[in-house]
Amino acid sequence: MKTDPEIFIRANTKLITPPHVPEIRLHLANEAHELWLKTEEELAEIGLPPPFWAFAWAGGQGLARYILDRPETVRTKRVFDFATGSGIVAIAAKMAGAVAVKAVDIDPWAETAVRLNAAANGISVDFSGADFVGKPVPADIVLAGDVFYDRVFADALVAWFDRLASEGKEVLVGDPGRAYLPKERLEFCAIYEVPVTRALEDSENKKTTVWRFKA
Template identity: 50%
Template structure:
């Protein structure tokens, strides 16, 4: 393959290597998702002409995003009329749920160009407007009322990079909702648990059938 990352090429790649599916617990939303990780990972490496890339996080509905989406659809008043950021958006599931729940504006931030393309494609599929922010937004001043961060504490460097900024957003007045399914680098303090939810997962990704996700409000 060419290795091009143009928007049209990216959407064509996504359509060719994913299938339409509804994530667990969120039947209201349809997404372009991969059925297995190995084929989509190999195809992504070939398409980008690059080996050793990060897993294609955008190709799966991760448990943190599933739980966040379910919360927002069940309690739309949490985001109705608000400016929302879906941080490290992956496939855009949480941001799409926020838009369906009546958010005034939804932005989805991702460093992976394929995730940006997936979010755009999935938002269009569900008939909602989600603006995409390509690149690392950590450090930007707060312009959001609600920040959604699902499943982001899976690596120590990632957590060290993002956590001070997320706390600064909370200090600036944003409600930062952090959804974590038991990742190793979740901070030990400064979290107010809001609810817990058992989310079905695939053994290929998680080596188990379910994950218990806790949704927290992050304190400044």
């Protein structure tokens, strides 16, 4: 039996505001473990990954906060939001005046989550489910929240982001101290204390930094 993503998302999330970005409303899970188990039980058979789209991760909240506080970062620019998840960063970019926003995530359910979340904020963003890692990006600025959690994945991203930065694209990342953050390749932009879901993190607040990749 095929599960409809919109019906599932609406039934298992609530439309609420992330604590660090109250300007934005998102369909988010209140109980992390409950939704994780429900996802595994109902959707594992069709090969879906965990529902990262159902949570406002610290890196994304920090990056969204940075953009909303400094709209000139994206205003009139073409924005590429990598590993968009819930779409919080993409939505912030569109609200801050980006001329075009492409939200990208290989999880097919993220497309529905992003569409619902964008609509809840009275906007729309483009979505792509393609794997862009290592490929050209049709944008002026690349945004990525919470992506340095796995060594192999991080190595691939560093090489990719280095190349994009060398091409003149601005690359900003939001990170709450993940293990494989390449600090030696980054320039500090801002730091925040971001409230997070205790069931998913090791504390109730995560010190989250926004960085710029060095060209």
